[in-house]
Amino acid sequence: MSDVVIRGGRVVDEAGESRADVLVRDGAVAEVSASLPLPSGAEVLDAEGCVVAPGLVDIQVHFREPGREEAETIDTGSRAAARGGMTAVVAMPNTQPPLDDAKVVAAVLEQGRRAPCLVTVAGCITKGRAGRELAPLGELHDLGVRVFTDDGDCVADANVMRRAFEYALALPGSVIAQHAEDPALVAGGHMNEGDWSAKLGIPGRPGEAESTIVARDLALARLTGGRYHVLHMSTATATELVRAAKAEGVHVTAEASPQHFTLTEAECATFDPVFKMNPPLRTDADVAAIVSGLVDGTIDAIATDHAPHAPETKELPFEEAPPGMLGVETALAVALTRLVDPGIMPLRDVLGALSWRPARIAGLDALGHGLPVAAGNPANLCVIDPAHRWVVDPERLASKSRNTPWAGWELTGKVRHTVLRGEPVVVDGESRR
């Protein structure tokens, strides 16, 4: 592999910010300095006016493989993620079959070996995601799995959740992540329960389905000393619960998805299922609370819940379409447009929520992701043009599916280059492989 020089950019990482060129050699950062001589034969990545940052890390994606390859594959999903600046992702285990078995996990990891970003997986908490018996957490941990979740479904049984917390204490670096929606309270529901669901006659999923589960799980984390992560947190009440629990020293982290700090339940009035997801789009007050949670660090990470669905499954009435939307190719731009441009959050905090903080939650820092852009660290990097304006065109996404709610939106900020283990996998917005 030839040397790579990233020239003319501003390096922004957890350690600080500085104007610097970056020399990448043999998969690692070799030198960071204000002005580097150009080694002969080196590939130059222009970063004039750009930000050079640790590669982004998305700890909640659905790549649909195995089982629903018509919607996405590890190949298409990881290419989309790399174009979104991601160098590592955690793929959720609600595949068919689910990732509750070492052989299936090993096969998925093998499939991801050729991907243009690191594809890791979360393992199921329970067998078959049925919420009753523990999945082989230890065997999956041996394969490198650190995040355990039944995402898509909530572990509703309090005792099963308690035992999962306890058992995982023996598995270093592991975390129990919850899709926090009480299944009994959301049964039959398709959107946030509130003014709009009442008006549209669409059965609702109350925000209390999230806050009651988060309150209970925080109590169990306190009881067991277990590590808890709230996936795609969407309500003001749950955010407040996590804020208080953190102050008290409970081992809890939380993530929010771009849709939950950008869009509201009012979008559902179009009856277009592109706005259908679980947890559902909430109220203006919830959106404001999620933003404040990101600002004060209560919410550690931005994760996309990238959930591709084949077009025909969204060409249905709202109540009949599956929940979920695309995210990996738009997450950075939506965050820059909605959080950084209006001056709500500094760029570096947003990059922290998109890179080093999620990397630590999922143990991906140990695999070289989210680390400062410093000599000796693995070269997993992205180069962002923060001023580039573009319009989201679903047809131009690398994902196999088209279900983005941001179609037609003008966003500010685009990933220009992505470097994985020293190799430029995206250059000037185009995939190299």
Place this chain on the structure above:
Amino acid sequence: MRDLLSIADLDRAQIEALLDGAEHMADVLGRDIPKVPALRGKTVVSLFYEDSTRTRLSFETAAKRLGADTMTFTLGTSSVKKGESLLDTARTIEAMGVDAMVVRHSAAGAPHRVAGWVDAAVVNAGDGRHEHPTQALLDAFTLRRHRGPGLDGARIAIVGDVRNSRVARSGIACWHRLGAQVTLVGPPTLMPERLDGWPVAVSHDLDDVLTELDVVYVLRVQQERLGQALLPSLREYYARYGVTTARSERMKPDALVMHPGPMIRGPEIATEVVDGGRSLIREQVANGVAVRMAVLWDLIGSGGRLV
């Protein structure tokens, strides 16, 4: 109007224009030959994803009285059973050359989706728990014939499972726009989850409001609500909210009783009330044809006055 999807899309003047049109259609229906060639050469398709007898027959009769050709597509006999998507079905039917699609679906917003996909005019014939606009129009038409041109000041109570009722959502919007005061009556579990901004009053006690009402509009309560922990028993429900002869006797002398059907005679609404002088239930059905003729004429007619 391009489509009729929701009463919420109409203002008072538009509603009144449709009701005036329906008066004219009612005159046509009163003739020796109750038929005009106003929509000759036009094709109206009924696309029914949910069982319905009266609404489908009412629309088809309306289309035929105006001379349109009609086609029917119901769930039981269709390619939907073979897995065809709503989009493909709608486009396939449109390719046959149709002017209007009358859509009934168990999911809210399905007619709105269809309207976005096809050029034909779409009429919502009931979508999930959302709206059933022609029902609200025919009810308003029926009331107008008894009370004069407006519903101004009329006190209408909708009694029953409002939460799950598309008839109630359309009725509230329509009758409020025409000046009526609407009260929702039933146990809290059958009220919409959120009523902020709704132009309604709420009562959980029918007997408390009964003597002030001009119209009692009865909605069916389905057995399946028991399994959802919404009601302890139908017996208890009917004791509190059933329209019994005793309750009928306490109403204002000129108070009226309505029901969108299908109804359960007996505990829900006493047979004596159904067949008694207060009941508009048969008229509602009869007026449905005139109102639907007016809607079809407005959507796909030449726009001129009927002769």
